[in-house]
Amino acid sequence: MAVNGAVTWLRRAEEIDGYDLSASDSEEVHVLAVDDSLVDRKVIERLLKITSCKVTAVDSGRRALQFLGLDEEKEANGFDGLKVDLIITDYCMPGMTGYELLKKVKESSAFREIPVVIMSSENVIARIDRCLEEGAEDFIVKPVKLSDVKRIIDYMTTDFREGEERRRGINKRKLRD
């Protein structure tokens, strides 16, 4: 059963010590991107697609919460909806800021496990600290570059893979011969 925030993906077939870890666990990382800027949404979408992620881009914190809410409803009905693996959000947005969205996500029992990354054009230490303290995974200074996105996705994948290896222990499947 897929649970929001529980990462159950591998982007492509990986070989580690001759064992194929992809098999049926293959799924794309699903990223919810939140930005009120049309231009920035187009760019972040492209950056994430290049990094082999599935992307849902919304223009406000409110819509992001709605999207997550819909997800939950679907799962409650037994339908394995599009669970979100990562939220990447702009900080400065009208209405709900990225910081407020971060807080709402981290306060919710259903979604607090979803890593949240904040993007901001302003490189203010106090702001960065505040976000990290509130549970943000990382902070990207805009304009966003491919290396920023790659770093985050690679970090998340590595984190997961190490966890999976520990969990699987000696139960590794042999590569097909």
Next chain:
Amino acid sequence: MDRNPMRRQLAIMRQSLFDQGYLDEQFIELEQLQDDANPNFVEEVVTLYYRDSARLILNIQHALERKPFDFNKLDGYMHQFKGSSSSIGANKVKAESTLFREYCRSANAEGCMRAFQQLKKEYATLRKKLEAYFQLARQTGPLETATRPK
């Protein structure tokens, strides 16, 4: 050195946009996102930028017609405008946006109006140059196409 004269011209055009400070490295970042499946990505983003930012320019224009100035509102609009400009690598436009915001913060009405005029000039100049560049690029094929493993 590219033997094709049109491609040479395209390369020269492109280089001068950087040399003269119209574009910065963020534009190159966007070029890296183009591939065979998405060969016109940069042009698409730039087109979107000009369409979308026109609205902001108009809002700022209208706000500058209402005295006294609401510097907070003006700064807000310019923050958004600067963000998009920065995302496409519009270096000079971004610099003018920064100047405008400084005048907002020091509540300098004259400064704001001057900076806005200058900003509109740079914005229009960049548009013309990029239109010419993309038109030539469409004829010759893109110079930079990232090839990524599938």
